[in-house]
Amino acid sequence: MLPDKIKRTQLIQSVENGGIQLTNIDSFLNAIKCSWVKRYLDNTNTSKWKLFYQKIPKKYGDSLLFECNISNTILHEIANENIFLSDVLSAWSDVTHNLETQTSSKTILWNNKDITSNNKTFFYKDWFERSIKYVDQLYDYRIKDFYSFDNIRYIYGIPSNNFEVLHTNQKHTHTY
Template sequence: MVIILPENPKKYGDSLIFECNISNTILHEIANENIFLSDVLSAWSDVTHNLETQTSSKTILWNNTDITSNNKTFFYKDWFERSIKYVNQLYDYRIKDFDSFDNICYIYGIPSISFLKYYTLIKSIPIHIKSEINTNNTPCTQTTFVENILRRKNKTN
């Protein structure tokens, strides 16, 4: 059986919704009055959330019910399109803290007007996720870092 998703998932990252710790409110909005689709997405979310074994450093930033501001989850489509997906991608293991906004702009080609978006997102990451990043200490590889910079440079050419 093939389930065709309505147009709504695009604003939440399309198939990314199947990887997220996503709220039932967003799932129902995505289903857009389709009760069957709503039930399927809710069941998928329940199963994957219960089976989740990832460390917090691999926690997905987007549509995550653990990372909220004013009871709303985040999804920055432009950041997602620049390959930002996990909490650890914003973290600098050398200083054991989140990267500066300037570094994030350089690495991922984020426009400098996104200053408030960055700090709102960082401040919304709960302390238990931040502390687990430090204890897991599994940094992004240098290859990933270099690939992101090269991808950004290729887009500007």
């Protein structure tokens, strides 16, 4: 393939800025991939294709994946099962996380590439089902520090044996 004689970034510019308003193919393809998210998240949509795809996201919190700052590791894991779903999630993550600036109160804890343990993201299904979703839910603003594990257990009703199970299994899987 020959190199471009005129940079594509220049061609997509407006005529006033020296371009010819060429469609940005990467943005166009990402938009098409992102259009699948609306159909997937539509609870009234009971199409068979949706049932086919639901199995994989359920491992990572289902629709939560569309809110996460999803890691490349998880995208690769999903790609091993379904490349199309991985491409859709990757495009969605690129578009949504480039458009918004997150504050700590809206930073999702699960599957977040910026929050890791042993260089891996994590998703604790039991905690998620107890409505733990955001980082700030683990933060005590009164003392300006994170809650201790005992306080988290008390606040969210997590059984005492839950931590040992999480710690033991953390190296093997993302869902608990």
